[in-house]
Amino acid sequence: MYSCSDLKKGLKLMIDGDPHVIVQYDFTKPGKGQALYKCKLRNMITGSLFDRTYRSGESFEPAHLEEREMQYLYQDDNGYVFMDKKSYEQITLIEETLGDDKYFLVDNMDVEILMHGDRGIGISLPNFVNLRVIQTDPWVKGDTAAGNNKPATVETGYILQVPSFVEEGTLIQIDTRTGDYATRVKE
Amino acid sequence: MEPNWQLARKRKTIEQRARILHKIRAFFIEQGFIEVETPHRIPVNAPEFNIDAIPSGSWFLQTSPELCMKRLLAAGYDNIFQICRCWRAEERGPHHLPEYTMLEWYRRDCDYQQLMVDCEELLAHLVGKQTLCWRGQDIDLTTPWPRLTVAQAFLQHSSTSLSQVPDANFFSELISTEIEPELAQNKPLFLIDYPTLQGSLARPKTNDPGCVERVELYIAGLELANGFSELTDPIEQRRRFEMEEKQRRQSGKTPCPLPEKYLDELETLSNAAGIAFGIDRLIMLLCDQPTIDEVVCFSPEQL
Numbered sequence: 310m311y312s313c314s315d316l317k318k319g320l321k322l323m324i325d326g327d328p329h330v331i332v333q334y335d336f337t338k339p340g341k342g343q344a345l346y347k348c349k350l351r352n353m354i355t356g357s358l359f360d361r362t363y364r365s366g367e368s369f370e371p372a373h374l375e376e377r378e379m380q381y382l383y384q385d386d387n388g389y390v391f392m393d394k395k396s397y398e399q400i401t402l403i404e405e406t407l408g409d410d411k412y413f414l415v416d417n418m419d420v421e422i423l424m425h426g427d428r429g430i431g432i433s434l435p436n437f438v439n440l441r442v443i444q445t446d447p448w449v450k451g452d453t454a455a456g457n458n459k460p461a462t463v464e465t466g467y468i469l470q471v472p473s474f475v476e477e478g479t480l481i482q483i484d485t486r487t488g489d490y491a492t493r494v495k496e
Numbered sequence: 497m498e499p500n501w502q503l504a505r506k507r508k509t510i511e512q513r514a515r516i517l518h519k520i521r522a523f524f525i526e527q528g529f530i531e532v533e534t535p536h537r538i539p540v541n542a543p544e545f546n547i548d549a550i551p552s553g554s555w556f557l558q559t560s561p562e563l564c565m566k567r568l569l570a571a572g573y574d575n576i577f578q579i580c581r582c583w584r585a586e587e588r589g590p591h592h593l594p595e596y597t598m599l600e601w602y603r604r605d606c607d608y609q610q611l612m613v614d615c616e617e618l619l620a621h622l623v624g625k626q627t628l629c630w631r632g633q634d635i636d637l638t639t640p641w642p643r644l645t646v647a648q649a650f651l652q653h654s655s656t657s658l659s660q661v662p663d664a665n666f667f668s669e670l671i672s673t674e675i676e677p678e679l680a681q682n683k684p685l686f687l688i689d690y691p692t693l694q695g696s697l698a699r700p701k702t703n704d705p706g707c708v709e710r711v712e713l714y715i716a717g718l719e720l721a722n723g724f725s726e727l728t729d730p731i732e733q734r735r736r737f738e739m740e741e742k743q744r745r746q747s748g749k750t751p752c753p754l755p756e757k758y759l760d761e762l763e764t765l766s767n768a769a770g771i772a773f774g775i776d777r778l779i780m781l782l783c784d785q786p787t788i789d790e791v792v793c794f795s796p797e798q799l
Contacts, residue, residue, distance in 0.1 A: 336589025337589065338589075342546055342667070342672065345672055362673075472501045490502075
């Protein structure tokens with residue numbers, strides 16, 4: 310069982326018999342008052358979104374979902390297409406199912422697809438993915454401060470803050486759990 | 497390997513943080529306060545239902561330096577301040593760290609009215625102008641800042657009247673869900689005069705014994721400081737500690753033994769007031785940073 314302190318974005322729970330994923334999470338607590346754990350949850354079967362607030366002492370059943378290893382192929386008008394490498398069976402996941410995970414898909418990447426019967430209802434990403442920067446401001450000569458940052462867009466359309474020395478065309482590693490820049494990748 | 501950029505990128509804020517801490521110290525020292533350092537690891541904290549200490553051996557990490565600092569006051573120290581680390585179990589969010597930095601100051605022969613003036617003057621000293629901008633919101637720092645009683649706040653902003661609030665947890669829930677979101681964002685605000693159940697170490701209000709002289713400072717919706725006119729009656733203090741402790745035991749929380757030395761020495765403390773100010777949140781405001789992670793060198797997840 311999970312307790313309130315396990316709650317975070319991306320955690321998957323069983324609620325009323327259906328698997329749910331936390332898509333937004335906030336913790337508030339007045340200094341002397343009780344802690345409130347505010348979650349926006351998505352029902353992974355129906356896709357419906359709702360808010361729920363939990364209090365210390367509550368516990369949660371983890372959602373144990375069957376996982377199938379698949380390869381990400383491409384995106385088309387219907388959504389994101391994955392293939393089972395053994396059976397060559399293909400499934401399509403729509404954008405709403407993937408949420409922010411869509412930004413971290415690289416062609417031919419292996420991912421775990423979370424299954425509900427025959428249906429894919431989510432994915433489980435590796436902790437780090439490598440993506441190429443397609444747009445960012447040039448490195449200003451003389452800007453040597455290691456801490457300076459600037460926005461950059463990567464090939465999936467995702468925008469994040471990167472160090473000023475990262476240039477267009479650079480392959481960077483991103484932590485999929487936080488969405489933050491980790492390091493440049495040597496090629 | 498390239499340098500850790502998640503640490504490197506905070507450098508400007510960390511530099512600003514160091515300057516702010518220096519200015520806070522100067523503010524108090526210039527007024528004749530003594531900077532004290534009391535132990536971080538203590539045998540017992542003040543029992544509070546909603547604050548859980550982190551055990552350290554058979555002792556605990558402090559949840560606040562209040563007990564040691566008030567023992568110094570009781571021993572005859574006049575005006576003292578401290579900037580120190582405090583620990584509170586399982587508090588983690590955009591405005592919470594389980595290990596964080598607290599500023600506390602105490603004055604003898606004063607009440608909570610003086611603490612509010614101190615807060616106004618401290619901010620003026622740190623900001624040096626009349627406005628502050630945090631996350632796109634302009635905050636007017638012109639003094640005096642409004643003082644709103646908890647009873648007025650419930651009348652204005654809650655569907656429930658204060659007299660109908662059944663218990664402490666429901667009270668704190670209404671404060672977070674109904675009151676705090678409605679408090680003015682463009683001016684600092686003192687919420688004052690809490691029901692007695694909500695101020696375990698605070699002195700009853702002279703002309704309204706159902707209330708205690710407790711104050712909370714909010715700026716832009718952030719809870720920044722909590723202070724009170726100190727309760728100095730050892731018998732009443734023991735009764736309140738025992739009540740908090742009983743509630744803890746009834747809910748299956750870790751027992752919290754009573755701070756006996758504190759209760760003994762409280763007898764020699766006369767009039768005093770003290771306040772705890774969250775330094776990390778103050779730095780978030782002054783450096784216009786959206787989360788507490790941005791103003792500390794390391795978040796727990798980066799360790």
